[in-house]
Amino acid sequence: MANDAVAENDLRLTADRPTEGDDPVGAVLAAYTRDLVEAVDHTLAAFLSDEVESLRAIDAAMGGFAATARECVLSGGKRVRPTFAYWGWRGVAGGDTPLPAVLPALAALELLHTFALVHDDVMDASATRRGRPTAHRALAAQHVAAGRRGDPDRFGDSVAVLVGDLCLVWADRLLARAAVGADRLLDVRRCYDQMRVETIAGQYLDVLGESDAANWSVDRALRVARYKTASYTVQRPMLFGACLAGVGPDEPLGVAYTRYGLAVGEAFQLRDDLLGVYGDPARTGKPAGDDLRTGKPTALLMLARQAADPAQRRALDRAGGATDEREIADLAEVVATTGAVDRIEQMIADRVSEALAALDLAPIDETARTALVGLATAATRRQA
Template structure:
């Protein structure tokens, strides 16, 4: 990332916008998502370029690894890095007495983005996805490379194998970058434990997702299973845990961590519920995925579970036969989509999203009303920071891509 004696533009911005509030003081303003994303992206690029050079020194054939990771990590939403950064600022009250903290936070945030990239690479293999962000999924890219270079053996199996290995490498690099951040921020048992929990939860959540796809639709736990997958595969690791990890790196105590969790978990659930809606109803031009993709992949989401409550036995039979069939026609997908709407499943999920979104906003409003509270352990934010959190919450809950 940046050298120890190079000032961070984002850190400088924070100092200018937030002043010199005491530790756990009122956070007047948070760094902008755009500036955080730019800072973290630059750091990831530099880190991966150095690793690409290492791969090339091992063998000229390893050049594809570094280039694949560089290409794959460009253009992401940077949701997790932004939230980790904000978690750190909420915990420290923008106190800059820790020195060049932005370098370490940028590295910790970058490590989360690499963990996310590893999960996406493996997720696309598991789901047999053809595209990611409007481009061929990584395993499809290596499948094409196999054919173009006239390699022997099966192109598809080579693509899958290459993607699994590169996903593993990306996960290892994520750990390396997080360890690097500790040289600036200091080693904290709380942060290490949270990092391990985050990594564990997303992997267990992935298994639960795989299992849910083969469970019959009339399974009595289908709704409970859907909420488990939603929470552990995505909601916690996408929103709540990045905020908590940043707060832990900033030295937050248990009380403040609990407050931040009250904001982060419902927002993470709203985020993933919206993702489930977009997986079926999203515009392919915006999502980069085919329309109705979750139906062809057989996802047992909360949307599916809620719809099952009001479908007729005949409709349930049709849905059970079609979920997970990659060869469905657009007309067959369209019929399933109509069932999800007419059954009230979509309306139920939209109601869940609104409820979870409102829960998160309520916590942010509470933080904004205790700015003069004598309790130094309370999270305190000013009007600008409240507006930033509310805007980000709305963007996550009601996004179109």
């Protein structure tokens, strides 16, 4: 995507906001990501083509392994993290700064995201992702089709872990290609490393919560949302983008980005909590009710337990043990009758308001401000 194309797109978007008769959520999200997603995908495809070939040269078997990793990266996704990083950068750099210099860094965030998704699916034993078999399930099926010896599920899990690890290394390699000064790249790397540490911390707390749900709380569920999702989905990508433009996290704009990013990121996860129970599988690409099947102590489930009467609490105690679709639907109804869904919706709305307030006084480019206002709503009202 050339710089001229970015500037033209910005002008069109500020002039042609979606109307009430459109699908405002989908229209805003698509409008503010369309050209960027194309540029990120092109950057990833070119980078991965060379990387897959270099692995194939090691051994013929590596070709299939590397191709699976590439497919995990390129098989859809909304490119949310590169989008927030771009607008974090754009808010500082303005419309006249060439984008190609920072595209490798923006695209690297998608490789980091793939690492997290593949490992998360193994830990959650998830069957589908984006409407397709998860990496470990696809690899297990390959094991069976090839007639290999041993447990196909163990093979699938083991190789999926390696796929995730490879994506993490690829992210480092691609980030190093950003055409910014060495000192600035070092600052960017510090932000990137902090994002990775916080993601792992949030993921550990998520795993711990499933094994210790009786001792969990709403506050702890929100802490998981902050570190597992908010940090590496919105807050840190925006600070990452600001660092690419030479602005640090302690400067006024960095403080505003942190406030906005945490609020939108937490709201993003709270929406995920709702979609994990009530989402349409045709849109989410995952079975409905998965969180109830596993008993994951999300903020939604913790609020439901907190507000439940004795009969409702006894019903909610079945979360994590229910497998029948009728049971899952009944549990979802119990959660709703406690008022937890309405409380989560209010928490999402409050966080979006907090995010927009953070932008009011932020010293950023006006086109970026308009985009971030739209994205705050779109990312938290989505249906997938």
